[in-house]
Amino acid sequence: MRNIKLTIEYDGKRYLGWQRLGDSEKTIQGKIESVIEQMTNEKIEIIGSGRTDAGAHAKGQAANFKTNSEMARNEMLAFFNRYLPGDIVVKKVEEMPERFHARYNVKGKQYSYYVWNDPIPTAFERYHSFYFPQTLDMDKMTAACEKLIGKHDFAGFSALKKTKKSTTRTIDDISIEREGSMLHFTFVGDGFLHKMVRILMGTILEIGAGKLELIVIDEIFETKVRENAGETVPAHGLFLDEVYY
Structure with missing residues (x-):
């Protein structure tokens, strides 16, 4: 076979x-x-x-x-x-090979999230990016990304209910690129929990918009309380770029 x-x-x-x-x-x-x-x-x-x-x-x-x-x-x-x-x-x-398994053999993944950051929405990218018109502080968002990199318990940044499985994951890199009004966020890690990238994105954006303080990331890692993080941003801005084996 x-x-x-x-x-x-x-x-x-x-x-x-x-x-x-x-x-x-x-x-x-x-x-x-x-x-x-x-x-x-x-x-x-x-x-x-x-x-x-x-x-x-x-x-x-x-x-x-x-x-x-x-x-x-x-x-x-x-x-x-x-x-x-x-x-x-x-x-x-x-x-x-016969033993290859697309889920169990995964060593890491890369995701992208696209944000249209402009007072005027976009007609062409509306199904492939999240419209976020508020002014964003790039330095604050970069600092938030740096705090999230590394090995942490991301339970507070997920939509998981109680689980016996480990919620510890390692994020190797989060980068931000701007091209005109489009912001491109890239997440690379060994694995991601249910809706984790979307909740991380909501938190990063709310920190960039001044709605949340940077210290909230440390608090969520400590308390594991999902409600303290940012909103779950829409799925239509999210892309699975690559799976590493």
């Missing part, structure tokens, strides 16, 4: 997220599995590197599935991109 890895790009605007919900055709997983079944005549469940929220996007989501099909990889690639909707694209098809 072959183990096939896919690298996938998608615009999540029309979908309820990555994870298949029953037989819902409104998920990325559901759409891809439907095409795999058509391609292989097998009922197959694909394994993603992790879930993405409803409305979120990906430039480099990774997934794998096992199949008895003997179809060549280049033929699979062509089949996927012929029959998938135009807002889901398979960028690469690779043959992997």
Whole structure:
């Protein structure tokens, strides 16, 4: 049996997220599995590197599935991109060792979040960035990013309810770039909790806008109280850029 890895790009605007919900055709997983079944005549469940929220996007989501099909990889690639909707694209098809697992073998991920920071909204980027018109202090936001880098318990920056699993993660880097009115935030780490990037972004923006003080980050690490952090910003500004193995 072959183990096939896919690298996938998608615009999540029309979908309820990555994870298949029953037989819902409104998920990325559901759409891809439907095409795999058509391609292989097998009922197959694909394994993603992790879930993405409803409305979120990906430039480099990774997934794998096992199949008895003997179809060549280049033929699979062509089949996927012929029959998938135009807002889901398979960028690469690779043959992997039998034990490769797209979720369990992840060593890290990179996410981007885009913020349109201008008094005037944008017509073209409204589904791919968060409109935040308030004036932002770049120095304060940079200081907030520096505080978040490193190994910490991020329970207070997540939407998780009580869990027995570890909520400690390591963020290797957070960077901010501005091009005109668009702010591009990049997060690199060994893993991210449910809605963690979106809550970190809300906190960074509220610190930049003067709604929260920088010390709140230390307080949240200590108390693990989600309510003390910033808002959960919308998913449509979030992109999964790359999964590291």
